[in-house]
Amino acid sequence: MRIVFIGSGNLATRLSLRMKQCGFEILQIYSHTLSNAKILASKIECDYTDSIENINDRADLYIFSIKDSILEDVISKVKSNKGIWVHTAGSLSIDVFSKYKKECGVFYPLQTFSKEKECDFSQIPIFVEGSTKDVESKLTKAASRISDKIYNATSEQRKYLHLSAVFACNFTNHMYAIAERLLKENNLPFEAIMPLIDETALKIKTLSAIKAQTGPAVRKDVNVMGKQIELLKDEKFKNIYKILSDNIIDFSE
């Protein structure tokens, strides 16, 4: 399977490296910033371009891994070809291709990626959707070569996957950021909270998150909650504390 990547960001970087490792033939990297295309292409050892017109038209699979806001515009400019076109966006429907390509799909790895940080791709869930049974089967086959965890998800389901990821990853990281700030302000080392963070993530492997809940809110310990809200000087932090505690109590009932 010959592949062209449209995009050279975090996801495109990790996915293309993994695909190369698994024996796929990457023909070309396109990025509208030539230097970015070049950096990734040098790792992959393939061709690169910053011109949409020069995108190689002999690939079997075109993976669009670019910002949601410009995706459709870029799709509309790629010359017609025989390959399957897929995007990797959680929030966008497969329909974004409908005006331009019949054989299309989505290839959504549910993970947070960094360009520089390696990851064990074999454990990353990939959610596949195809415009036809044949396309879906081809995409599933390709996905199975790079990960052990392949799922199907409709565009509607994928929206909720992405939304859940915002809670489980982005908002969780923000909880860490608030903890980090509180510790720093009080001359306490952030690393001291790492074992707690690890254990919290580990616990839900064996318990549902509802059952794993601990702390003053789930105990309805109004005394401790009141004192902790007082400790928070920032009105926004106080508000976050109250709303989340309130919701924890809701969930426990």
Add this chain to the structure above:
Amino acid sequence: MRIVFIGSGNLATRLSLRMKQCGFEILQIYSHTLSNAKILASKIECDYTDSIENINDRADLYIFSIKDSILEDVISKVKSNKGIWVHTAGSLSIDVFSKYKKECGVFYPLQTFSKEKECDFSQIPIFVEGSTKDVESKLTKAASRISDKIYNATSEQRKYLHLSAVFACNFTNHMYAIAERLLKENNLPFEAIMPLIDETALKIKTLSAIKAQTGPAVRKDVNVMGKQIELLKDEKFKNIYKILSDNIIDFSE
């Protein structure tokens, strides 16, 4: 060092088992519920009681590991003795002992404990405070036998440790719980989000949480945020989404 535990909850259970493992002599477990005292004492192979009057007075260290709300009441009822008295509460000051005991302190392991789940105590940070230098040094010495990570923290600092733990553990778990609910409602498997949760916890080992932040809010992607808020039917969820996104933007500026 001979020890009496006042309390038989999650923390008392894990700490007493670890102390026994490290060669401390546990004389007795007190709990106001006899059956709980008995269960833990049978694991430790020691004496137990549900009567405050019968608490063994020959120990070197008394570890009060009971609910914040009843701690001072129980302290006030324990007969005078020669041992050091400590509590294990994040939110309570060392001063809770001041009317009753001169040689006192705090022994605060920063972790979430379960009675049944084993943990690697050697990696759990323990924050120690003593009423005198001599007491603090004895407590630090004892703590060093059970963990590699010993810190000093004043009562004031410890309040913020506990508050940070609420964000990094309790509120983080609630983010998982919301994600779990959203996935369930859309017939998606919760386990598919585990690698993302793991990676999120792992990332902050090498990056500050501020720098590790990803997602629509930090990108100020108003379009995706608007769509995701629409997907959330529950007004409380919408509110949480907005407030946390807003705060992520604040932090990034």
